[in-house]
Amino acid sequence: MRGLFADTTPLRNAHFRRLWTANMVTVVGAQLTVVAVPAQIYAETGSSAYVGLTGLFGLVPLVVFGLWGGALADVMDRRTLLIITTVGLIGTSAGFWVQAALGAGNVWLLLGLFAVQQAFFAVNQPTRSAILPKLLNDSELPAANSLNMTVLQAGAIAGPLVGGALIPVVGFSWLYLVDTITLFATLGAVVRLPKLPVEGASGTPGLRAVIDGLSYLRGHPVLMMSFVVDLIAMVFGMPRALFPEIAHLDFGGPSEGGLAFALLFAAIPLGAVLGGVFSGWVSRVERQGLAVIYSIVVWGLAIVGFGLAVSFADTTARTAMLALAVLMLVIAGAADMASAAFRMSMLQASASDAVRGRLQGVFIVVVAGGPRIADVAHGGAAAVVGTAAAAAGGGVLVVVLVIVAAFAVPGFIRYRLRPAPAGD
Known part of the structure; x- marks a missing residue:
């Protein structure tokens, strides 16, 4: 049973334990703000177009500052x-x-604050990921990344539920205040870290440094592949833009949301949390590249199953097909958690310390940008072939393309975890 549940070995490290524990507190507060910002914008403008601007004001700082x-x-x-x-x-x-x-009621002030927040986040996250190899052994990185992602995905479920319930009761200001207060837990954990200078640091953090980091990837095809396969999985296999229409037309929910809508959106994060809870096996995997390929194939097949469940919703009991669709998304979420844990660990363990920050910055851009490209691609495909075919067809493309990519760079499949130093 100990081998079944999440490997908590990284928590023996006091610095990682403090960061992880603090993150358990701050992630809920952060998700409250994620819910509150678009809700406040809509409350003040009554316009979904203004709410949609959060995507632009969030993505640009994430890419640039990432x-x-x-x-x-x-x-x-x-x-x-x-x-x-x-x-x-x-x-x-x-x-x-x-x-x-103060009841400022200025949507541009809100969007400006959101952009600045995303800029700080885009610098903070690559840095947090880049320090893990300095705190832990390479063999502990998959477990550490699984623990981190489990907390983040749990917050992605709990935060919106709690925030949505509290906004009508306490208003927006209290949610923002909770986020502000909980962030001090993370600050306390960060302050207690040792100094973490970069080994082999040189140059200045300008455009040339960014280009050098991207050039580093060209000479390391295994690391490049970790980004390519994730883009394949997200661009072709993330059908979240179709959830509102599927919930309404295929599963009979109301146009403004409802139970089916909530279940579809919560299913992938729920799968990631369950995958994290039962992630004890990830620490025992040596062929991490092959594990990534298997995980993404499972993701693609699960999305195919989701599309098929949607296609049969009109001819079979809708409730049963909704349950099957949610189950497929839960499986996809668990597979995505495993894939992300291995890919992150490969980046952290294989890259030189002098470029770890830049590669984690690219990781953030890929993770943020891939699903947004998927929103456009799936929306356009659904307008031509329908939601079920768009989702299932995307899943098929994921399976085919990731297998082709794996054979194109066989070194990725052969990649193995380096053994821990003697005595660790």
Whole structure:
């Protein structure tokens, strides 16, 4: 049974334990803000178009500062950078609280604060990921990444549920205040880290450094493949843009949401959480590249199953097909958790410390950008062939393309975890 549940070995490290425990507190507060910002924008404007601008105001800083922040994390002491960005996140959350408490009612102020917050986040996350190999052995990285992602996905479920229920009761300002206060837990954990200078740091964190980081990938096809296969999985196999229409037309839910809508959106994060809880096996996997391929194939097949469940919803009991569709998405979420844990670990263990920040910045851009490209692709495909065919066809493409990519770079399949140093 101990081998079945999540491997908690990384928690023996005091620094990782403090960061992880603090993240359990702050992730709920962060998700409250994720819910509150679009809800407040809609409440003040009554326009979905303004709400849609959060995608633009969020994606651009994530891309720009994800890449630049990664370069910055390869030059300066990473503990110092984490302190600066955590203070910045606290400041932007406090800004959200102040504008809501004062009833400012300015949508551009909200969007501006959101963009600044995403910029700090885009620098903070690559830096947090880049420090793990300095705190843990390579063999502990898959378990550590699984633990981190389990907490994040649990917050993605709990935060919206709690936030949605509390907004009508306490208003927006209290949600922002909770986010602000909980971030101090992370600041306390970061301050207690040792100094984390970069080994082999050189140059300045400008455009040249970003280009050098991307050039590093060209000479390391295994690391490049970790990004390629994730883009394949997300661009062709993430049908979330279809959930509102599927919930309404195929499963008979109301146009403004409802139970089917909520279940479809919660299913993938739920699968990721369950995958994290029962992730004890990831620490025993040596052929991590092959494990990534298997995980993405399972993701693709699960999305095919989801599309088939949707296609039969009109001819079979809708409730049964909804349950099957949700089950397929849960399986997909568990497979995605495993894939992400292995890919992150490969990046952290295989890359030189001097470029880890930049590669984690690219990771953030891929993770943020892939699903947004998928939204456009699936929306366009569904308009031509329908939602069920778009989802199932995307899943088929994931399976085919990831197998082709694996054979194109056989070194990715052969990649093995390096053994831990003697005595560790």
